[in-house]
Structures are given as C-alpha cells and as structure tokens.
Amino acid sequence: MRPILELSNVSKTFGRAHELATILRDVNLTVAEGDFVSIIGYSGSGKSTLINLIAGLLKPTAGQAMMDGKTIDGPGPERGIVFQNYSLLPWLTVTENVRLAVDQLFPAMSVQERKEYTAKYVDMVKLTPASGKYPKELSGGMRQRVSVARTLAANPRILLLDEPLSALDALTRATLQDEIADIWHKNRTTVIWITNDPDEALLVADRVIPLLPGREGATLGPEISVSIPRPRMRNDVLKTAEFKDLKLQLINTLIGAKKDSGATVTKKLAAPDILPEDLAIKRHTSIFDRPEPRRRSQLQREELKIEVS
Incomplete structure (x- = not known):
C-alpha cells in the first residue's frame, strides 16, 4: 500500500551562492493514511521549514516531497495547516471565519448545507455558544479552536499543525491537546504535529520523530513508537513507567544530538x-x-x- 506522504532525501538551503545556509539535510519521512505523527525539535532547528515543505509553501533544494506518489508542487486543500498564530479575519465572526473555507471549497453545496456543515465544525471544537463573536472577543485558546475548525472544515487528508498551542498558557494548552487528540480519534485524519514539548509529543502522537540539529543542517532521527492505549487520560499516563521511559529516551536523544552538533550557548555579558x-x-x-x-x-x-x- 502506497503511503500518503513521502519525503526522500529532502534538503533545504536558504541564501545566495556565496552565503548559503542549509537548514534541513537528507530528511526521509514516510506517513501512512490515518497516522498521528509528532515531530519534535529545538526552536530554530527547522521544524517550520519542514512543515512548509510538506504544505507546499516551500520547495526542496534537493530531494523529493510527494503525496500519493506525486510531487508536491504547491499548497492545496488536501493539506490543511494550522499555524502558530491564529490567522483569523478580525471583521468576521467565528462562524463566518469557518464558513469562509467552506464557501471556497464546496460551492456545489446549497446555502443550507453549507450552514449546517459549518455549524458541525464549530460545534466540534466546542464553540457553538461563541459562534457569533468576533476574534477580539475570544481568548487565545478559543481563537486557536476557530483556526482548527476552519482547517478541519476544509476536509484535508493531512492536517498539519505547526506548534499550534505554543502561545497558550499551560492549562489551556493541556485542554486543547486532549481535544485535538479526541477529534483525531473520532475522524482518523492523518496528522503531523510540530512541537518542542516532549510531553505534548508523547501524549498526542503514535509516532514521535526528533528533528536533530547538525553542523550541516538538521535531519530526522530514529522514531519512537508510542503504544500507550487511547483514549489517553493525562493524569494516568503521566504517572506510568512507560511514559517516563519514553520521555527520558526522547530528551536524551535531543540533548545528545545538540552536543554532537557543537551548538554553543550564548552567554550574557x-x-x-x-x-x-x-x-x-x-x-x-x-x-x-x-x-x-x-x-x-x-x-x-x-x-x-x-x-x-
């Protein structure tokens, strides 16, 4: 069975000929339909560059990025992306922001069908009571729920999450982690979640892949399989020996790679x-x-x- 997504020896370099900077090198990734994959790495290691390559917002300098065996040559609705910021239109309500994607992608639907379809996804992220509010009237967590609902309403085959909860407080972040994981469990949309939080990666995903820094660009390290049964009850999972062992393995892998890469810590003078x-x-x-x-x-x-x- 052909995987839904394949990256083969992908590298990405920025800059001009005399001052090139290689951000990613020899990245190989295979994702099957319905997978929940989390890619974790240090800030500035190239995680967003990787997700942009998958989304089609960037093209590889070398190697191939393919979906369904075809080269990814640009963005498309089959790959929906949720960014770190909320990317909402401030003059539209919650419903209108979600409806915007529905109107663009499903013009064959009747007005009533689009209304019901939009309401389904607003309700999926538990925002029905706030459906008539504008972004300025919402908390950060609620705004990101709108962004998730809008992306899901486009019915993508791959949901790309670029550190979607990094700007939120710890309690709101934990709540949304559980809610997005629950939505995946019910819909089985393929998910690639970018994060820099080991707990988040291990709680939500079935496969965790570290993005390891190197002297000549970052590359993906050996993946860690997470076989903890779903649904995962946060308070119970965090106490298990399996979770603690996986977290220690993940952290040691990331720290070891950073030391080997020769990265230095800038001292304050x-x-x-x-x-x-x-x-x-x-x-x-x-x-x-x-x-x-x-x-x-x-x-x-x-x-x-x-x-x-």
Missing part, C-alpha cells in the same frame, strides 16, 4: 563597573585628551591623587 567620565576625571576639560574610563576599584585607589582644579 555583564556591563563593566565603570563610573561616568565626568565623575571619574575632573581635571581634563577637553574631550580629546580624556583618558579611557577606569574601573571603580582603580579610581577609588587613585582618587586622592587627582587634582581638582
């Missing part, structure tokens, strides 16, 4: 302890013949030697 020039040296009046400012300890030792004019 403390400001030197220097007195203002006008307090440090008073006998020099010209800005051209003032000595360099001296550290406070040195000035304190020499302050009695300074002649004040």
Whole structure:
C-alpha cells in the first residue's frame, strides 16, 4: 500500500551562492493514511521549514516531497495547516471565519448545507455558544479552536499543525491537546504535529520523530513508537513507567544530538563597573585628551591623587 506522504532525501538551503545556509539535510519521512505523527525539535532547528515543505509553501533544494506518489508542487486543500498564530479575519465572526473555507471549497453545496456543515465544525471544537463573536472577543485558546475548525472544515487528508498551542498558557494548552487528540480519534485524519514539548509529543502522537540539529543542517532521527492505549487520560499516563521511559529516551536523544552538533550557548555579558567620565576625571576639560574610563576599584585607589582644579 502506497503511503500518503513521502519525503526522500529532502534538503533545504536558504541564501545566495556565496552565503548559503542549509537548514534541513537528507530528511526521509514516510506517513501512512490515518497516522498521528509528532515531530519534535529545538526552536530554530527547522521544524517550520519542514512543515512548509510538506504544505507546499516551500520547495526542496534537493530531494523529493510527494503525496500519493506525486510531487508536491504547491499548497492545496488536501493539506490543511494550522499555524502558530491564529490567522483569523478580525471583521468576521467565528462562524463566518469557518464558513469562509467552506464557501471556497464546496460551492456545489446549497446555502443550507453549507450552514449546517459549518455549524458541525464549530460545534466540534466546542464553540457553538461563541459562534457569533468576533476574534477580539475570544481568548487565545478559543481563537486557536476557530483556526482548527476552519482547517478541519476544509476536509484535508493531512492536517498539519505547526506548534499550534505554543502561545497558550499551560492549562489551556493541556485542554486543547486532549481535544485535538479526541477529534483525531473520532475522524482518523492523518496528522503531523510540530512541537518542542516532549510531553505534548508523547501524549498526542503514535509516532514521535526528533528533528536533530547538525553542523550541516538538521535531519530526522530514529522514531519512537508510542503504544500507550487511547483514549489517553493525562493524569494516568503521566504517572506510568512507560511514559517516563519514553520521555527520558526522547530528551536524551535531543540533548545528545545538540552536543554532537557543537551548538554553543550564548552567554550574557555583564556591563563593566565603570563610573561616568565626568565623575571619574575632573581635571581634563577637553574631550580629546580624556583618558579611557577606569574601573571603580582603580579610581577609588587613585582618587586622592587627582587634582581638582
């Protein structure tokens, strides 16, 4: 059986010939219909670049990205994407934002059918009571629910989630993780979820694949299979030895890859302890013949030697 999505030796480079930067290198990924895959990596490692390649918003510099055996040559409704920001039209209500996608993709439906179809997806994300509200009247979690509903209403074969909950507080994030996982469980739409949170990756997905940094670009590491039964009750799963072992394995893989890549941590530099020039040296009046400012300890030792004019 042919997989729904295949990436074969995909690399992506940005910049001009004399200053090229390779973000991704030799990425290989196979996703079957109905899979729930989570790709996890450090911020800035190329996760969004990868999801944009799958969405057709970018083209590989080398290698092939294919869906159903055909090269992905641009965006399409069969690959719906939910971005980190909400991407809602502020002058449209919840229903109207979702209906926008429905009107564009299903013009053959009658007005009543589109109305009912839209209402189904608004209800799916538990926003029926807020269906007439505008984005400015919604919380961050509610706005992202609208974005998810709009994408699902397009009936994509692959749902791409680019860190969709990263801007939310921990409690709202946990709630939406469970709700999106529940929607997948009921609909079995193929999902690729990008994240930088190990707990999130292991709680929602059946396959977790680390994106490992390297000196010549990031690449996908060995996947971790998550066989924890669904539905996954968060409070129970977090306490299990299986979850803890998988999390330790995932974290060690990511940390080890970062060390091997030679990544360095930028240190913050403390400001030197220097007195203002006008307090440090008073006998020099010209800005051209003032000595360099001296550290406070040195000035304190020499302050009695300074002649004040």
